[in-house]
Amino acid sequence: MNLKTLTLSSAVALGLAATANAADTNIRFDGFPDFDSSLKVILPDFEKQSGIKVDYLMNNHGDHHTKLTTNLATGSGAGDVIVVDVEKIGPFVASGGLVNLSEQYGADKYEESFAPYAWAQGKGGDGAVYGIPVDLGPGVMYYRTDILDKEGVKQETVIKDWDSYIEYGKKLKQDDIYLIASAADVAQAIIFTTVPEGEGLYFDADGKPVVTSERFVHAFEVAKQIRENGLDARITAWSNEWYEGFRNGTFATQLSGAWLLGHLQNWIAPETSGKWGVSNLPDGIYGSWGGSFLSIPKQSEKQDDAWKLIEYMTTNRDVQLKHFETIAAFPANTTTYDDKLFDEKVEFLGGQQARQLFAEVAKNIKPVDPGRGDHVARSIILENALMEVLDEGKDIKTALSEAERLILRRTRNLK
Template sequence: MKKIATFALITALLAGTAHAQDKVTLTVAAFPSLDSAIKAILPAWNKKYPNVTIKLQAQEFADHHNAMTTALATGQGLPDVMAVEVGYVGKFAEGRGLEDLSKTPYNAAAYKKLFTPFTVAQATSSDGRFIAMPTDIGPGTFFYRKDVLDKAGVKPEAMMKSWDDYIAAGKTIKAKTGAYLINTAQSVYGVVSRTNLKPGEGIYFDSKNTLLVGPDNARFLRAFTLSKQVRDAGLDAKIGEWSNEWYDAFKKGTVATQFSGAWLQGALQNWMAPDTKGLWRVQNLPENSFASWGGSFYAIPSAAKNKQWAWEFIKFMTLDKGSQLTAFTDNGAFPALLTAQNDTVFNQVVPFLGGQKARLLWRDAARKTQPIDVNKYDSVADQIVNTELTNVLEQGKDIKQALADARAQILRRAR
């Protein structure tokens, strides 16, 4: 009897230890407003996995990606799950600090067909590794203040026919309302540089790693030229994005239009300018163009401590239709999962956008957006090109010379 009692005690202790080990703290590093999406699904996660606590580490966009760059380089301070914005996917993929999710035990290649095609291409490295699961996408969108355009007598459909029409409308808006057309002329560059790409092209490099930036590239020439036309006409407020001035412009209606991803609706509604409900509307990009504007992914660092639970979390956020729709309705994070895009919620009006059925427009745009190749030097090229564009806009630098200088600098950094 004594042996039986001792055995029972040992069994109970072992069971208790096993149960204690089941309690896991999973560290997830993210940025706004993806952190809001994570918070929104926590009740469902906690109900399904009560022993796995999500520890959310949220930093501002640039701070988050800088911290993750350092963590991957040093192996210190790595989370279990790392959120990555599309502009950094190529850079992080080539660093080889992230798990290849197409391999065992993840076997994520089987899930690729479940997502919007262009986002799968964005998460695939040049050597074919699938390094992150897409969670949301950013169908490029033209946001405008209906009240401002109405006051100016400008029809949004007309101003979207061509870039010349857009600039002409901006002059009318400025003359009749005093509002600027856009926050900064560089936003025009952001649209033109993303659209009308040929198959196998990224924004800055093609699939063979050939640099596309230069004075002979028609896309960059046009992007720089149109941006300069906006600046020369005094149509931009010279306000940078993610600044207090940017938020104030949204609140006060001193800027009439904005190019962004569909996700901007959630940001405007939830924290940027909630009191402007009903004043905004959306259209597709000028000249019937379509482009990916942002998009978020989840990756697992190779040195992560809780890879099993990290993968369960990623699947919960990306493959679960309910989670995808919760994030979408909470903060406008447009779902990358195709089944979520077919939900009846897309037929509902968006009160913040004056009752417009904007989700149908975004879904159509997402399906017409072509894949864009990513490159590990995209973030470097983006910084250099935007610096040269600033030189054109603020110092009067010749456009072709600026693009030639940008090309030389990128090639030097890429070596």
């Protein structure tokens, strides 16, 4: 799940009550919300079956990964099982602090059960697996159906292309409603979902930055058009203003991963149930928006028990489906996709059979191999260059050229 800084307490230690039979051993699971909502549901059965007691520690998304970076560097302090966001799996694998799951547990035997693009993302440069995909983030657009109906516009028209999406925003503006929380989300969607074959998100097959290519120019241009027309609310994701925007109908659409549904219905805006729908992303694009992996730090003294939990959470069809049902974390295990759960109507989305859409998107996502410098390039492009264009009016090609030079300098020593 591609989750950003959550304004929750920076460290919330959460434990489960002991099972009826005393557990033989204890392990710790380190993650970020909304994993705790899922763990409350799926762990009691695991503890009963295995005799392994699982405690879990939840930090907000940013603090969780910052803590793990320190833990892996120092060789202490990490849980036995850790959740790693797709944006961090590359550098975490490269750190050398994770267990080789192929060598130690024969993880490759499960490859055929997982979405190919996600399985590839959990591998290191040696071809071994260091992270097992637990959930995916099919890219979709959530939209307020009540606002759409009031404006008298058809959803198919809104997502036809970026021009029609922007026209919808101009119509909304007349009623003091924003199209989206932040224009930056549109740029991210285009960058992430229109990757040419043979390229990574930010680098080509030879490790050369591609951030001055037409893909990035186009992404910045569309976002700039939205900003200059006053169509976005300039609200940062995972802020209090963002939450209130969902609750109050401040903005009419949000591009995200399927996983956003779990947050909306479970804690961000449950009172808006029935006022939402979900569709493909605009302009006919398909792509991944987040996703999570489970890994074992080498520092864990209970690696075998940790592996049992990872197997349980990723290879068990029923557990993957329960994880999906509870927090809308789309299954990475493709053997689940024929389950009747996918045909059920989602009450929060007005009875829409949304899981069928999620599956359709997931099946159309093309593999994009992660680069060692992706985390560096992402920060420079989306947090620096894009903000300079949107907030300061900087020329797009100038911003991207300067970003390219900075990426080359900061990734020079990455092997």
